[in-house]
Amino acid sequence: METQRILEFPHKNMDKRPRKRPRLTWDMPPPLPPPKVLPAIYCGQEFGNGGISNFSFPNNMFYRGIPHNASPPWRPDDKDGHYVFAVGESLTPRYRILSKMGEGTFGQVLECFDNEKQEVVAIKIVRSINKYREAAMIEIDVLQRLARHDIGGARCVQIRNWFDYRNHICIVFERLGPSLYDFLRKNSYRSFPIDLVRELARQILESVAFMHDLRLIHTDLKPENILLVSSEYIKVPDYKFFSPSTKEGSYFKNLPKSSAIKLIDFGSTTFEHQDHSYVVSTRHYRAPEVILGLGWNYPCDLWSVGCILVELCTGEALFQTHENLEHLAMMERVLGSLPQHMVVRADRRAEKYFRRGTRLDWPDGATSRESLKAVWKLPRLPNLIMQHVDHSAGDLIDLLQGLLRYDPVERLKAREALRHPFFTRDHRRFGYPL
Missing domain, CATH: 3.30.200.20 (Phosphorylase Kinase; domain 1)
Known part of the structure; x- marks a missing residue:
């Protein structure tokens, strides 16, 4: 296989919806x-x-x-x-x-x-x-x-x-290598193979567990804030793109030569004992308790990790949205209805997203036809994962359902997630050195 330094990959299908914080x-x-x-x-x-x-x-x-x-x-x-x-x-x-x-x-x-x-x-x-x-x-x-x-x-x-x-x-x-987001973007948003996702997920959760042990909450986990240690990559055949009409350059995709990663950007990191701001996290990775104004703590990082893992498996952000009502509608589309005990406790600023105080004001409150389409096109989480993962899909779906639980009290903790069968089961490996 060819080994090169990562310079520039052909890219298209850029994210159409802006994220809250500017990209690089x-x-x-x-x-x-x-x-x-x-x-x-x-x-x-x-x-x-x-x-x-x-x-x-x-x-x-x-x-x-x-x-x-x-x-x-x-x-x-x-x-x-x-x-x-x-x-x-x-x-x-x-x-x-x-x-x-x-x-x-x-x-x-x-x-x-x-x-x-x-x-x-x-x-x-x-x-x-x-x-x-x-x-x-x-x-x-x-x-x-x-x-x-x-x-x-x-x-x-x-x-x-x-x-x-x-x-x-x-x-x-x-000096480190490119972010996971930049690698995906320059690789035409092609997803990572599941065995590489497993190695990346293990390191992300270990880093989050390390921070939480020190009573630190990152609050802004996203692919942009996870950097590969090395810029080197390998070029491999991409069998999903093989067809008579495929351009020659699309026959191959790039994978990191090493899976070693590190977290960056601690400008929003909060000590547990510090006052917590009302809103944290970049929009796509923001937990429901933050949107509903219920307060937040360590579990908000684990919700972000769940969103990141879906993105690494599919190549696209799970919730590509720009406003709260649409975001909550997307969550319900992918994960099911919000728990009533969280809805009734929602902050006054979040009450407007619900009809008669209990039911999400959707689709009546949608801002545009495009917003309706963006929500309705989303599949349920198990279907989404099975579209992109060839093996270990069952274990991954179960892990994600634990990370993406609405109630932060019930959400998996970082060290609990590391003991999940997705990591502990004897999986087939293709060699991604740490």
Whole structure:
């Protein structure tokens, strides 16, 4: 089988419904004219050992004429408080910018070269707005806690360093591979084989159990926040696409060479004892107790895991929706009716989704014909899984029904899920190294 680095796969059938939080983007804004120079404020400290690699870059990787290790010209932030940069410049004398990796509501992620450790790292540059700066300091606290307990750094992304640079909190991470979402997207949303899903699911649940043992709730689990450790992939025949009309490139699909993954993005992570905000989780992965305003805790993470596993098996998000009533209607279509004891306790803000206080106001309350079609096309969960899974379907369906129980009290806990027959039964394996 062919082994390559993952660069770009043909993709189509993009998600038609936007998710609540912006996806990663790969554009780079043009730099603004530099008015003056200010020194860097550097106040970080080291975490972990950070291995030294032999990775090096040719001189033409950087803009010529920029003094090595010099601070770049000062520029005002953009209108949203994002740091404005140019490839080849430095963040403090230690880090040189190689490329932009992504962008989100928090700020940007840049790929940089660490001149001291001689390795490539990812640096999260937080917007220069107080609420994001405060959230970044909480995330650093969480990351330090995780690093102290995650021996070997196998579960969560490892913090290397942090510093405050021109009013931007900068968090330095180990450089990982693409997210599970990006891998699916660039692979034309083709699903993963069930044996690979099993290995990914085991690691996700182990990471969630690890966090819950530390009294931490992630609150934003989704494929975008689960990264493959390696960017390498293998190309294999895709027998589902074999037909006389199939284009040559569709005969094959790509699979990760290694199934090793890590959780990222702890900006929304909450300690159990902290006050809990009213709404958490990106829309597609939001648990029913959050939508109904019933309060939330550790089980909201397990609901998200259930949604993620369905997406890995089918290639598409289980609940591709953009508003609460439609979301609840989709849940009932796939999983059956909401329990009455949860409906009658719904928050005042959620009462409008029900008729006479007990029955979901659907389809009467639908906002459009497209919304009706989006709900009615959904099959029941067992039928959906059996359409895509060739073996182990029964065990997987039973696991998902435990993770996607409406009542958070009855929902499987992470360590309970790891003891499920889907993981413990003697399954046929095709070799996905951890």
